[in-house]
Amino acid sequence: MTALTxxxxxxxxxxxxxxxxxxxxxSATTMRVIFAVSCLLPGPQFLLYLALWMLLPGEKASREAW
Structure with missing residues (x-):
């Protein structure tokens, strides 16, 4: 399983x-389409995206930690 970075x-x-x-x-394109379509539904999708952007480590930071 791949780490979430x-x-x-x-x-x-x-x-x-x-x-x-x-x-x-x-694929990243599939995930982007799913996210774009989900933004048409009511809910906190955009806020969740922002939270993940702030909380998920970048790829370089993850490699340095190991």
Missing amino acids: RPTNGRMIGGVCAALARRFGT
């Missing part, structure tokens, strides 16, 4: 969708 390559804004896609074994 924001990658340095292949990210568009914060790398949250790319990190989730890598973790769940899907």
Whole structure:
């Protein structure tokens, strides 16, 4: 299983969708489409994205910790 870290390559804004896609074994584009469609529904999706952006470590920070 892959650790949940924001990658340095292949990210568009914060790398949250790319990190989730890598973790769940899907493409980043698929995860971005799922996120965009979910934003049409009521709920805190955007706030969750911002929280994950702040809480998930970047890929370099994760490697340095090991």
